[in-house]
Amino acid sequence: MGGVYTEASMSLDGYIAGPGETGFDRLFQWYGNGDVATATAKPEMTFRTSQASAGHLRHTLDDTGALVVGRRLFDLVGGWDGRHPMDKPVVVVTHHVPDGWPRPGAPFTFVTEGVEAAVGRARELAGGRWVAVNGGSIARQCLAAGLLDEIRVNLVPVLLGDGVPFFDHVRDAPVELSDPTVVAGDRVTHLYYRVRRP
């Protein structure tokens, strides 16, 4: 039975975006610096990574059953034109259902009752597999609500100096994690941590 995870590419100094939305070339370099192809639902988006990172991506694609995303991310990517690259059902946490949604054939659900309700809906859709929650604000709310089971950090060997922290003043700290499963890629170290409940 799957749980709930969040995942991000993070610099060694803790940022998922550099100052002024910079740094993505470095944070996401590992998605394109190898020769092992991993296809997505988008023909124009095929990852080309090291063998190790391809294993990580395959694991993620296989074990994820549904996604929970915030309205900000949903708007930023234009609702992925109704199909997420991972080709999974998406639950959007929002105050108001956006105009023109839901759309026929697009597996997008809109939940206006908050993160817990959204995760509950995603669990139903996930068919026993894992639920991915993004971005940071949604993940933090899940962590605070005791809903987060795993944190997957793609740790990138760069110092960005400033920007958007992955972990921004976590509440109810300290939060104990397990020792990580480590997958060593090229310009990335994949670290999977389980969240230990008090």
Next chain:
Amino acid sequence: MGGVYTEASMSLDGYIAGPGETGFDRLFQWYGNGDVATATAKPEMTFRTSQASAGHLRHTLDDTGALVVGRRLFDLVGGWDGRHPMDKPVVVVTHHVPDGWPRPGAPFTFVTEGVEAAVGRARELAGGRWVAVNGGSIARQCLAAGLLDEIRVNLVPVLLGDGVPFFDHVRDAPVELSDPTVVAGDRVTHLYYRVRRP
């Protein structure tokens, strides 16, 4: 030929101390949660770690030839009573040589001309081995001056929420690092990164 490194135990959210000087029980748990003993120059201070962390400690003890520390750290630990636990010569960066120092038989040198001069003096004392620089303020000055060759992070699986960051607004970012050497311990992942010069 050795270079210059800094090392710290850091939470996954980037802190080397939690809020109000808490969190050390978790950050330093790995120093005492195993059965492999590593002695120091202090009879009362023997580390008992996992086999993997003992290898890390042995590597550190063997390849370090001298240390550079800031005056704040020196004062905080009372000058280690004239003998650092690693039993290596220590160069203290200070504005004024403290009263009662230097002391006969204590391999402590006081440098008032700044971090670069201190590192130069430590290199002479290190006999071809590595120079360790601590704490964070000294390490940051070394990084900014292009003097830092390696960053050794003992990454601890905990979120502390707030506190003292290891990397506090690094200047001249982004700073590219190598992929790390990874040593998986118990309640710690040792990561050695080389600093890439532009």
